[in-house]
Amino acid sequence: MDDKETPRVGAAVRRRRRALELTLAVVAARSGLSVPFLSQVENERARPSMRSLEKVADALGTTAVELLAAGDPAATVDVVRDTDGTAQGTARDTAPAPDARSRSLVRGHHQLHAMEFTGDHDAGREFQHRNDELLYVADGAVEIEAEGRAYRLGRGDTLYLTGGVRHRWRATVPDTRVLVVAVAEHIDAVADRHRP
Numbered sequence: 001m002d003d004k005e006t007p008r009v010g011a012a013v014r015r016r017r018r019a020l021e022l023t024l025a026v027v028a029a030r031s032g033l034s035v036p037f038l039s040q041v042e043n044e045r046a047r048p049s050m051r052s053l054e055k056v057a058d059a060l061g062t063t064a065v066e067l068l069a070a071g072d073p074a075a076t077v078d079v080v081r082d083t084d085g086t087a088q089g090t091a092r093d094t095a096p097a098p099d100a101r102s103r104s105l106v107r108g109h110h111q112l113h114a115m116e117f118t119g120d121h122d123a124g125r126e127f128q129h130r131n132d133e134l135l136y137v138a139d140g141a142v143e144i145e146a147e148g149r150a151y152r153l154g155r156g157d158t159l160y161l162t163g164g165v166r167h168r169w170r171a172t173v174p175d176t177r178v179l180v181v182a183v184a185e186h187i188d189a190v191a192d193r194h195r196p
Contacts, residue, residue, distance in 0.1 A: 009053065012070035014042040016060045030059035068111070080105055100171075105179070117178045122170040131163045131183035140176025144169040 017027055024042075028035045033055060040046035041056070048056065053064045060067075082103075100119035106112055116138075126145075135144065137153045144151045144159055146167040153159055161167055163183075171178070 008044050009048070009067050009071040010042045010044040012067045013038075013056055013060070015070070016062060016067070017042075020060060022060070027056065027059045031055040078106075111183065113182045115180045117171075117176075117180065119176070120171050120174060121176070121178070126166050126168045128166045129161075129163060129182060133161045133163075133180060133182035135159045135161070135169065136179040136181070138177040138179055140171060140173045140178075142169050142176060142178055143172050 017024070024035045024038050027033075028038055031038075031052075033052060037046060037052075038056070041048050041052075050064060053067060057064045057067050080103075100117065100121045102115055102117045102121075105114035105116055135142070135153070136158045137155055139155055141152065141154045144153065144167060146159070146161060146165055151159060152172070169178075
């Protein structure tokens with residue numbers, strides 16, 4: 001796991017363990033990891049691999065995703081400026097028209113993916129992402145087809161799609177600007193299997 005871009009999970013592990021009134025020895029026995037290693041994780045002196053974090057999560061009756069979400073964010077602040085030049089063809093969801101522009105609003109490998117699409121975008125093909133996605137129309141208008149049903153959105157409208165919903169979208173007026181925010185594809189955003 002990358003130190004700069006992952007939350008510090010030690011505090012989340014400690015909070016969860018204490019809430020369950022478990023000792024480090026019990027968590028070590030359940031996870032197959034050592035007490036010294038778990039102590040280092042809780043005190044932010046060691047970063048667990050994803051596999052080790054999953055073992056800890058199982059031992060604590062939760063998921064690695066929930067521990068990451070509950071973790072203290074690493075001290076990261078990143079400003080992405082609109083320097084007039086938005087990258088052509090960088091969008092994951094569209095084949096841009098000649099006057100269409102897209103740019104990523106988040107740099108790096110994060111739990112959140114955000115893109116801005118400007119101009120005459122026409123996705124042309126259907127998409128199906130494994131995680132949730134939100135489309136916000138900042139300017140202009142779009143037509144979205146989701147699961148065989150058409151939706152027309154204007155300025156200020158949003159459309160929320162749960163993971164797995166088939167969809168396609170296109171701008172219906174010039175100078176349309178759409179923001180797409182999604183749970184990143186590398187994250188398994190699933191319900192906690194330990195909860196009813």
